Amino acid sequence: MKSEKISQLTTNRLSIYLRCLKELAGEGQTSVSSDSLADRFHLNSAQIRKDLAYFGEFGIRGVGYDIALLRDHIIKILGLDRSYNLAIIGAGRLGSAVVDYEALRLSSFHVKALFDVDPKKIGKKVGGIVISDLKNFQSVAKKVNIDIAVIAVPAHATPDVFEKIKKAGIKAVLNFAPVRLNADDEMRVRSLDVTSGLENLSYFLTERPQTGERSKPAGKARRSKE
Amino acid sequence: MKSEKISQLTTNRLSIYLRCLKELAGEGQTSVSSDSLADRFHLNSAQIRKDLAYFGEFGIRGVGYDIALLRDHIIKILGLDRSYNLAIIGAGRLGSAVVDYEALRLSSFHVKALFDVDPKKIGKKVGGIVISDLKNFQSVAKKVNIDIAVIAVPAHATPDVFEKIKKAGIKAVLNFAPVRLNADDEMRVRSLDVTSGLENLSYFLTERPQTGERSKPAGKARRSKE
DNA sequence: ACCTGTGAAATCGTTCACAGCA
DNA sequence: TGCTGTGAACGATTTCACAGGT
Numbered sequence: 001m002k003s004e005k006i007s008q009l010t011t012n013r014l015s016i017y018l019r020c021l022k023e024l025a026g027e028g029q030t031s032v033s034s035d036s037l038a039d040r041f042h043l044n045s046a047q048i049r050k051d052l053a054y055f056g057e058f059g060i061r062g063v064g065y066d067i068a069l070l071r072d073h074i075i076k077i078l079g080l081d082r083s084y085n086l087a088i089i090g091a092g093r094l095g096s097a098v099v100d101y102e103a104l105r106l107s108s109f110h111v112k113a114l115f116d117v118d119p120k121k122i123g124k125k126v127g128g129i130v131i132s133d134l135k136n137f138q139s140v141a142k143k144v145n146i147d148i149a150v151i152a153v154p155a156h157a158t159p160d161v162f163e164k165i166k167k168a169g170i171k172a173v174l175n176f177a178p179v180r181l182n183a184d185d186e187m188r189v190r191s192l193d194v195t196s197g198l199e200n201l202s203y204f205l206t207e208r209p210q211t212g213e214r215s216k217p218a219g220k221a222r223r224s225k226e
Numbered sequence: 227m228k229s230e231k232i233s234q235l236t237t238n239r240l241s242i243y244l245r246c247l248k249e250l251a252g253e254g255q256t257s258v259s260s261d262s263l264a265d266r267f268h269l270n271s272a273q274i275r276k277d278l279a280y281f282g283e284f285g286i287r288g289v290g291y292d293i294a295l296l297r298d299h300i301i302k303i304l305g306l307d308r309s310y311n312l313a314i315i316g317a318g319r320l321g322s323a324v325v326d327y328e329a330l331r332l333s334s335f336h337v338k339a340l341f342d343v344d345p346k347k348i349g350k351k352v353g354g355i356v357i358s359d360l361k362n363f364q365s366v367a368k369k370v371n372i373d374i375a376v377i378a379v380p381a382h383a384t385p386d387v388f389e390k391i392k393k394a395g396i397k398a399v400l401n402f403a404p405v406r407l408n409a410d411d412e413m414r415v416r417s418l419d420v421t422s423g424l425e426n427l428s429y430f431l432t433e434r435p436q437t438g439e440r441s442k443p444a445g446k447a448r449r450s451k452e
Numbered sequence: 453a454c455c456t457g458t459g460a461a462a463t464c465g466t467t468c469a470c471a472g473c474a
Numbered sequence: 475t476g477c478t479g480t481g482a483a484c485g486a487t488t489t490c491a492c493a494g495g496t
Binding site (some may be wrong): 258259261271276278279283284285286287288289290291408 | 479
């Protein structure tokens with residue numbers, strides 16, 4: 001274990017490993033080697049070992065990793081052993097989809113507030129959460145102690161919403177709008193952007209005029225980075 | 227201009243540049259230098275020049291880039307000068323949100339089919355699109371010539387849906403489910419995963435016990451990779 | 453015998469710095 | 475003079491390959 005700073009690539013992979021370990025645990029497996037993990041989930045075993053080694057020595061030489069133990073370690077590393085309060089801004093279809101997103105049900109993330117500007121929506125409920133007026137963002141966010149803001153508003157409204165989030169002192173943002181947000185060092189913005197996702201696929205479809213080729217002769221398939 | 231293979235990091239940035247250029251064009255600007263582009267949108271000017279240089283010489287030394295021209299070049303490079311047919315699988319809130327996602331209105335991407343397994347939904351319409359039975363995926367997808375499949379179903383249904391997509395010969399997939407999909411070299415999967423987005427933010431919030439520090443003494447702010 | 457943890461090598465990506473063109 | 479395009483330097487990340495523990 002070294003005390004370097006950890007790359008975001010590594011922590012993103014930690015999320016993947018966690019998901020894989022949960023799947024294995026669900027199947028009743030108790031132990032796994034980096035090689036078999038890599039085979040099964042199309043990962044790279046050296047990379048798994050290196051990623052894990054940044055945080056400690058979790059494996060047993062000659063044996064592998066204890067699945068439940070490693071899973072719990074990763075949960076700790078990612079900070080998933082506590083609970084986070086989310087505010088969703090935008091009570092349209094997307095915002096509502098996040099509010100009752102089933103994968104959040106059993107997770108560390110709990111939607112505590114939902115905002116919109118539409119007077120017809122304010123006061124109504126989605127998934128048990130009352131829609132608040134965006135005007136009151138700061139006071140409501142303070143009251144329920146929001147850790148993470150989720151931007152689910154149209155592109156044109158996004159910069160304003162982002163300013164409100166900053167002013168409220170919220171440090172973490174999940175952004176669905178196709179808009180660049182300039183965060184300072186104190187904040188982290190993670191964008192999940194349908195537009196750039198589709199543009200990336202468009203490029204891929206454009207750059208592959210040779211459908212059906214066998215790739216490199218004997219090359220180990222280059223791992224895609226999804 | 228070199229004839230190397232282009233990194234996905236580069237093509238993702240091309241999407242960003244395109245967005246920036248559209249914004250500038252919307253303001254009536256006609257020309258921009260890599261430096262001013264970088265300043266305005268918190269990018270790196272050397273990187274902009276290098277990214278663009280992979281595809282040709284688009285600028286004029288001493289002057290900069292013609293905004294409309296460069297925009298149109300990037301549109302060509304990304305393959306956005308043609309239209310793509312999308313199929314959305316899952317007519318829940320998320321799938322419906324994508325169907326009438328406003329940013330798609332003026333884009334190269336057109337939703338042509340929507341699928342679900344729920345008999346109560348099949349036959350109804352969302353945003354002008356009739357919901358088809360997922361059973362008929364292959365035949366419907368063939369008929370309307372789907373280029374890109376969008377997975378908007380619960381995690382447990384995802385592997386099955388992915389198999390159907392493969393069998394239908396669709397090469398590009400946008401996946402919202404928190405599930406690892408193993409694509410062969412012929413396919414590209416792009417995952418927009420709320421769960422790993424949140425886990426990444428969780429890690430960030432966990433690793434910053436020193437709120438309010440002034441970061442590195444005189445360090446050039448490390449560019450975040452959102 | 454097997455598998456982890458890790459230096460060292462290889463690869464990939466970014467930034468610098470400047471030659472050369474407008 | 476101003477700004478692009480690009481080798482070269484630098485830095486980050488991945489992969490190799492093996493020492494060492496079980």
